Amino acid sequence: MNFLRQALAIAGKDLRSEVRSKETVNASLSFALVILLLFSFAFDPGSEQVHEIAGGLLWLVFAFAGTLILNRSFARELVNDCLDALISSPASGAQLFFGKCLANYVLLVFVECACLPVFVIFYNSHWPAQWPSLFLVILLGTWGITVIGTLFSAMTVNLRLRELMLPTLIYPMLIPALMGAIRLSTLILAGEPIGADDQIWFRLLVAFDIIFTILTLALVEIVLVG
Amino acid sequence: MTPAVAIQGVWKFYGDYPALKDINLNVNAGSCLALIGRNGAGKTTLLRILAGLSKTAKGSITILGQDARAENTRRSIGVLGHGIGVYEELSAFENLRLFAKLYGIADPQKTAREWLERTGLERVRDGLVREFSRGMRQRLAVARTFLHNPSLLLLDEPFTALDDRAIAVLQDLLKTARSEGRTIIMSTHQLREALELATDVALINRGKLAYTGPRTKEMLADPAWLYRNYGEA
Numbered sequence: 309m310n311f312l313r314q315a316l317a318i319a320g321k322d323l324r325s326e327v328r329s330k331e332t333v334n335a336s337l338s339f340a341l342v343i344l345l346l347f348s349f350a351f352d353p354g355s356e357q358v359h360e361i362a363g364g365l366l367w368l369v370f371a372f373a374g375t376l377i378l379n380r381s382f383a384r385e386l387v388n389d390c391l392d393a394l395i396s397s398p399a400s401g402a403q404l405f406f407g408k409c410l411a412n413y414v415l416l417v418f419v420e421c422a423c424l425p426v427f428v429i430f431y432n433s434h435w436p437a438q439w440p441s442l443f444l445v446i447l448l449g450t451w452g453i454t455v456i457g458t459l460f461s462a463m464t465v466n467l468r469l470r471e472l473m474l475p476t477l478i479y480p481m482l483i484p485a486l487m488g489a490i491r492l493s494t495l496i497l498a499g500e501p502i503g504a505d506d507q508i509w510f511r512l513l514v515a516f517d518i519i520f521t522i523l524t525l526a527l528v529e530i531v532l533v534g
Numbered sequence: 535m536t537p538a539v540a541i542q543g544v545w546k547f548y549g550d551y552p553a554l555k556d557i558n559l560n561v562n563a564g565s566c567l568a569l570i571g572r573n574g575a576g577k578t579t580l581l582r583i584l585a586g587l588s589k590t591a592k593g594s595i596t597i598l599g600q601d602a603r604a605e606n607t608r609r610s611i612g613v614l615g616h617g618i619g620v621y622e623e624l625s626a627f628e629n630l631r632l633f634a635k636l637y638g639i640a641d642p643q644k645t646a647r648e649w650l651e652r653t654g655l656e657r658v659r660d661g662l663v664r665e666f667s668r669g670m671r672q673r674l675a676v677a678r679t680f681l682h683n684p685s686l687l688l689l690d691e692p693f694t695a696l697d698d699r700a701i702a703v704l705q706d707l708l709k710t711a712r713s714e715g716r717t718i719i720m721s722t723h724q725l726r727e728a729l730e731l732a733t734d735v736a737l738i739n740r741g742k743l744a745y746t747g748p749r750t751k752e753m754l755a756d757p758a759w760l761y762r763n764y765g766e767a
Contacts (some may be wrong), residue, residue: 310638314635317632319627321621321624324623324628325621380573387622388617388618388620388621388622388671389616390611390617392585392617393613395586395587396585396586396608396613397637398606398636399607414691450577533587533589533603534561534588534589
């Protein structure tokens with residue numbers, strides 16, 4: 309309980325700061341909308357080709373927009389040396405990390421939910437009948453992006469080129485999760501049922517989230533203190 | 535008697551550069567140690583290690599009988615570093631309530647209110663820190679450092695760039711902390727202020743401990759005495 313209480317205090321602080329400054333959500337959302345718009349010029353909306361790559365387009369947008377939020381996650385702690393104040397407090401590295409993950413997750417899911425209707429309009433797509441499944445895929449895929457991204461955000465926080473380093477480091481790590489999320493999203497957006505063969509992608513997403521949540525929680529103390 | 539802080543054979547490297555070289559130092563409970571030395575001597579590095587913000591390359595550190603990164607140890611330490619460690623987008627009250635929660639204080643709201651009053655910030659309790667003057671921010675940082683009643687205070691140049699009101703608040707709190715038997719370690723360049731408060735002195739020269747011992751009358755009469763006798767040429 310104490311673990312969760314401390315993590316929620318950190319998450320609440322990050323979300324409150326973001327609601328007041330709106331610095332990352334505004335940047336991430338506008339970036340996502342611009343990419344969606346540009347992709348709609350690159351591909352013929354409503355064509356068969358777009359339906360085949362719809363999941364890929366969507367997750368590329370989510371991954372690109374996500375790094376903008378994740379980049380600021382630990383960088384915002386550098387102002388006034390707040391990271392030192394947090395690390396020297398009794399909250400463990402895992403509590404601090406989990407709290408940051410929760411805040412990043414909420415912000416990412418918010419941006420993704422705002423992008424979905426725009427995607428449907430720009431690409432002459434239909435609101436998928438299996439929208440609860442799509443929402444589940446988004447929740448699972450986004451958690452994967454969040455835990456990996458938040459860990460690397462902590463690792464790169466003191467680097468001069470952290471804006472460049474974060475995407476370079478996290479995208480290769482995210483390949484399994486993105487593959488699963490893209491495959492499932494493409495099927496759902498095309499209105500096709502998720503067959504028994506494709507259930508493995510759901511299992512992959514769940515396994516990825518569980519394994520990397522445990523790994524990152526175990527490693528983050530070393531990342532933060534050395 | 536077990537010292538409040540026991541530093542044994544501590545080395546710290548930045549790349550190949552030895553920032554601390556074989557530091558051995560004990561700080562007794564209830565004492566006030568002035569950690570002095572020129573810029574780059576290693577004072578901040580040593581304080582960061584004590585605060586659990588950095589690891590040693592060699593050697594060991596025990597604080598109140600436990601490891602520096604142990605949860606109980608961190609609960610007992612108050613750290614005031616170069617940065618003020620408060621959030622710009624939160625109000626003064628929200629900042630203190632957050633840290634009160636992180637330190638596991640039973641009633642974070644009440645504690646936050648009390649410390650806003652003690653530091654003269656109750657009038658601006660709901661104002662965002664980004665709108666505060668420098669002096670108000672510093673007083674808030676002092677409140678954050680003291681709000682959990684730490685038994686060990688680690689202060690890195692605490693009087694630097696403080697306005698007169700913040701200095702008065704800090705001096706008052708430090709005197710109270712001394713009278714309550716808390717241990718204080720502070721690095722400083724302001725020798726006179728530090729020596730007036732200190733019971734012990736440690737001088738670091740280029741990462742090596744050049745002098746450690748009680749503060750003497752000679753030091754108080756002539757703050758440069760230590761540098762002349764034990765400082766680098």
